[in-house]
Amino acid sequence: MTGTVLITGATSGIGAAAARRFAGAGYRVVATGRRRERLDALAAELGAEKVHAIPLDMRDEAAILAAIASLPAAFKDVDILLNNAGLAKGMETAQEADLANWREMVETNVLGLVTITRALLPTLIARKGAIINLSSIAGTYPYRFGNVYGGTKAFVTQFSLNLRCDLHGTGVRVTSIEPGMVETEFTVVRTGGDQAASDALYANMDPMTAEDIAETIFWVASQPKHLNLNRIEIMPVNQSFAGFAIARN
Numbered sequence: 352m353t354g355t356v357l358i359t360g361a362t363s364g365i366g367a368a369a370a371r372r373f374a375g376a377g378y379r380v381v382a383t384g385r386r387r388e389r390l391d392a393l394a395a396e397l398g399a400e401k402v403h404a405i406p407l408d409m410r411d412e413a414a415i416l417a418a419i420a421s422l423p424a425a426f427k428d429v430d431i432l433l434n435n436a437g438l439a440k441g442m443e444t445a446q447e448a449d450l451a452n453w454r455e456m457v458e459t460n461v462l463g464l465v466t467i468t469r470a471l472l473p474t475l476i477a478r479k480g481a482i483i484n485l486s487s488i489a490g491t492y493p494y495r496f497g498n499v500y501g502g503t504k505a506f507v508t509q510f511s512l513n514l515r516c517d518l519h520g521t522g523v524r525v526t527s528i529e530p531g532m533v534e535t536e537f538t539v540v541r542t543g544g545d546q547a548a549s550d551a552l553y554a555n556m557d558p559m560t561a562e563d564i565a566e567t568i569f570w571v572a573s574q575p576k577h578l579n580l581n582r583i584e585i586m587p588v589n590q591s592f593a594g595f596a597i598a599r600n
């Protein structure tokens with residue numbers, strides 16, 4: 352099957368890899384993100400007839416609604432919404448964290464995601480389409496410094512499951528994808544631009560790649576229409592679980 356996929360955060364990492372995977376399989380791609388030059392490069396690479404690029408900040412509700420309302424005819428019949436845009440900001444404990452970082456994560460990972468989802472639901476219902484949301488293992492397993500980032504991803508997972516309830520009988524499929532460590536720009540962004548910290552985190556542990564997750568997303572989207580993958584948790588072999596922390600008197 353092919354159709355049209357709208358990918359938020361297609362300028363980097365998992366979103367960019369998914370754009371290439373879907374376009375390579377014949378899908379039309381609506382690609383969004385803030386970095387216009389990267390969107391232009393993606394459209395040039397994949398072909399302007401296949402990619403409609405929309406510079407868009409997911410924190411801007413009015414811009415999201417305007418973008419969805421003004422999709423050109425060739426790209427307006429969205430079959431798949433890939434809610435991928437998101438970020439972690441900060442590597443501090445809650446008691447040391449910067450409130451502006453918390454606000455940016457909530458506005459992007461939660462408010463932006465629900466806004467674009469709500470705007471596209473009529474189309475997705477009409478087309479019996481699919482919603483694929485990028486959650487994270489950070490939404491299930493607590494870890495130090497995960498505070499608000501993990502909270503936003505727990506929201507994404509639960510919102511995905513609740514969407515399944517509300518969309519019951521419509522034929523719309525909803526999946527929460529919950530990866531562990533994927534080497535993208537994620538940690539550079541999280542650390543405020545510290546490439547060395549990112550390189551150290553992923554060193555000698557064979558992290559997942561953006562292409563690994565794009566392949567999983569494409570597989571989810573390619574399942575027969577009567578199947579719904581509710582949740583997929585996926586990690587590198589070299590990442591597993593830690594124990595409980597104990598503070599002693």
Ligand code: NDP
Nearest residue numbers: 360362363364365384385386408409436437533535536537
């Ligand atoms: P990247 O940093 O490589 O990509 C993030 C994407 O999100 C970029 O395209 C960026 O575009 C976009 N984005 C961020 N903020 C905004 C905003 N305000 N408005 C519009 N777009 C925005 O990271 P990943 O590819 O790794 O992350 C993709 C998703 O996967 C995220 O939701 C992340 O939480 C999730 N994830 C990542 C994991 C990892 O280990 N890497 C693991 C589990 C989940 P631009 O800056 O151009 O706006």
Ligand code: 8X3
Nearest residue numbers: 487488489530531532
């Ligand atoms: C990011 C995954 O393991 O880096 O969502 O927290 S992890």
